[in-house]
Amino acid sequence: MPLSTRNPAGGPRQLFTKTSADRVALARQQFFEEGVRPSGLIGEAVIQSWMRCTRTHGDRRRVVGFDAVTPSRLHATLGRNRELLEAARQELVGMESSLAGTDCRVLLTDAQGVIVHVTQHPLNAQQPILQKTARLGVNIAESVVGTTAPGIVATTGKACTVDGAEHYFEYLREMQCAAAPIRDVHGRLAGVLDLTVESRRFGFDAASMVALYATTIENRLLLAQSQDRLVLRFQASPTLLGTPLEALAGIAPDGTVAWLNAAGSRLIGGVPDAGPCDVEMLFGLDLAGLLRMGRGEAAQPVRLASGLGVWLQARLQARDGVDFGHAVSMAPAMQPIVPEVNAESAESESAQPPAAESRSLPEGDGTLRGHGRKLIEETLAAHGGNISHAARQLRVSRGTLYRHLKSWRINDAE
Structure with missing residues (x-):
C-alpha cells in the first residue's frame, strides 16, 4: 500500500495528542484510511509490520484463529529446541516467580514463532484471548497472527513492544506485549522471549525485564553450545562479571x-567482517597466554588491543560444560608423563617420571585439546612431577589426575 507523508487536506497535522491510545488511534486512521505514514505517532517497527501485514492479511477486523500444531509436530518442535529450553529453564522459573503477583504470561517461542513454553496462569478465565493464544504449539508468527511483539522479533531479530491497538488485528487490541531475541553461537535467532498481558497495562518496565532475562538465557545458551571452546568473560568492571551485563x-x-555476545560486541567493537579474526587482534593476548590465564580463579586486568582496560577470566569449556578445573578429561590421547601408579602409590606426594618416558606433544597440534595437554605437561614439569602440587594448581583432585594419566597410558599402548 503506497503511503504518503503529507496531510491529504494540505494542512498541518496535530501530532501532540493527549494519550498513547489517542496517538495509536490517529496512527491507524492515517495508515489504514488515509494512506499516510504515521511517523512520530508509533514506532517504526510497528509501521513496518503493518506494511508487511497489509500484504499478507486482508481483513484486519477478522477474528484471529490460534490453531495449535499437531501433537507429532509439537513433539518434533520441542525436540529441536531442547537445548534452548534447557538453557532457559532456570531463568523461566525465576521470571515466573517474580511475575506471580501479576496477570502477565511468559511465552518462549522458537525462531519460527511456535510457542515452546508458556506460563499457566490461574486467572486465565479472565483472559479470553490469552486462554486461546498461550498454549504449547500455537504459532504466533507475524504471518499467522499479524503484528505482535514476538512476531516482530521473530521477523526482524530486534526487541520491541506492541501496545493495544498497535496490533494489526483489531481482535488483539486489548493485548500488550514486550519481546526480546535469543541468539545462538552462529548469530542466528534461536528463540523469542515474550511477556504478554490482556485487558490491562503492565505496570512495570516489561521491556527492560524481558531484555534482561533474554540476555541471561542467551548467555547460557552460548556457553552450552561452546563445548571444547575457550570462553572469555570480560568487562570494564570486575563487579559485572557473572551478571547479564558481562561480555x-x-x-x-x-x-x-x-562468537561474541551482544555486550562483548559493544565493548570490543565486534568481529571484523573480512574473514576470521585471530584472538590476539582483539584481546592483545595469544591463545597460549589466555590458556595460562585460565589457571587462576580471579579475573585479571588486561589491556585489549584497542587500548581499553578490562577485567578478564578465561575458562576452557569441556564437553560437560564445566571449566578447565574439571577439564583434564579433554586430553584423552596425551602421552604418559608419569609411570602408572596403583591405589597405594596414589597417596605419594611425588611421582617423578623417568626422563625417557616424558614426551612432548605431537608436532603441530594447535587445537585447544593440544594446548590443554601442553598446559598439563608444563604444570607437572614445573612441579618436578609432584602430583599433589600439580593437581592443586590445576584445581582437580590427585585421584582424578591419576585416573586420567592411567587412561592415557592405556590409550597410548593400544
Missing part, C-alpha cells in the same frame, strides 16, 4: 574468535 567471547581451536 562473553568464544575462541575456536584455531585461535580465532568464533
